[in-house]
Amino acid sequence: MIMNLEKLQESMYKLIVETSTNLPKDVRRAIKVAKERENAGTRAAMSLDTISNNIKMADDQVSPICQDTGLPTFKIKTPIATNQLQIIEAIHKAMEQATKDGKLRPNSVDSLTGENSGNNLGAGTPVIKFEQWDKDYIDARLILKGGGCENKNIQYSLPAELEGLGRAGRDLDGIRKCIMHSVYQAQGQGCSAGFIGVGIGGDRSSGYDLAKAQLFRSVDDVNPNEDLRKLEDYVMENANELGIGTMGFGGETTLLGCKVGVMNRIPASFFVSVAYNCWAFRRLGIHLHAETGEINEWLYQEGELVDLSQQSQAEKETAVASESSDVVTLQAPITEEQIRKLKVGDVVQINGRMFTGRDAIHKYLSDNDSPVDLNGQVIYHCGPVMLKDDVGNWHVKAAGPTTSIREEPYQGDIMKKFGIRAVIGKGGMGPKTLKALEEHGGVYLNAIGGAAQYYADCIKSVDGVDLMNFGIPEAMWHLGVEGFTAVVTMDSHGNSLHKDIDQSSLEKLSQFKDPVFK
Ligand SMILES: O=C(O)C[C@H](O)C(=O)O
């Protein structure tokens, strides 16, 4: 069958851009329910407001909802005679174009050298999986699953001993315990509230595939397997009792969706695989005409488009409460005295300069001198989407925080070595950093993960860049910001909201120890 390649490429481009910029309707509905459940005035409610604004901004500007546009994974079903090689070619060209246009972050990195290919193409990227079917049209689905939530995927081999829950055996109740534990261990690091796909059975790789396949189910479908339906309902009802909440700030909603699938296993193995997806659950699909390559239908878009920017009464009260609560304004360079005044729970607004630094920069700074004077400065754990204009100026297209815990081995030492006073990221950091904050006089600020448009809007200028050899997401960008808002979640007095929420959620988890499915 001869395909219209140009049209096919255009359709794939549309699929990529829509997936990156327009959150599906079923996901929006789940976020709306979470918003309505949250109590006015809490940090979780404030975060959900920011998330809602961000979703709207991404829509309006046709820009990435989150700066991490993930490992693009396509699942494609084709009629018997379709040329799959042509589809691969069309996808590759569309990916390159979408990257050039700032709709995708250049995310494909050589695992050994660290070199970024710059166009999202490389060994194993993007992932494209084909299946044949007996229909006469093409079904193409795409998920852009970011790294922070991918890192929170977990696989259990039953029987297992689980913290808080004890023995998980090779039965439905053991599976229940694994799923509850998977939500606990993710904490806020995968940008909760999240969605989970669970795969029961298979081997280590097919189990994870099955888990990820569940993420292609609609959020509001009903599992046809009665046991699994009950399990899904149970998890949805009870996981929210863990109190982890949006971004791990505590709150009513920790989980937005749970989908479970099952396949056979071999006698010796019993795997339960869990794929965790952040609230920025970017997956869409299209039906394509097999010859013309034209889009006939969009998937996951049934029902009304929920307007998340519309505020309920409770939300209005939240907005007022957060406006009137004390907001501390900081401008770099910051003094130790200013930092020592900050306490967990304070809302901080930053004006002036901050420097981005993530994995490559932290390793570099631990072995080398800094290209800029970091004394009193703010480091932002962020890998932005950047575009250069015709006259050579850089523009920020998306710039939310990345998961900070990866920098735990370096952070405290670097703060002391260079005199850094504040780090901004998400998900919190561990005991080594907490100790350094206390000794040195530093603070950890939690920004809202995934709110890449909201934060890009706070960035008023790109004043320079160092270490571009690490690639766009990993370079050290010098950013001029105004009204950049974040919450103090670790202070210089030994307090950590993350430590507290971890402890309290573990206690709550242990309430689910007794058998439910016998
Ligand atoms: O890579 C990023 O920018 C963020 C990542 O998805 C994360 O959640 O840590």
Ligand code: SF4
């Ligand atoms: S930053 Fe958060 S929202 Fe963005 S991809 Fe990572 S986990 Fe998802």
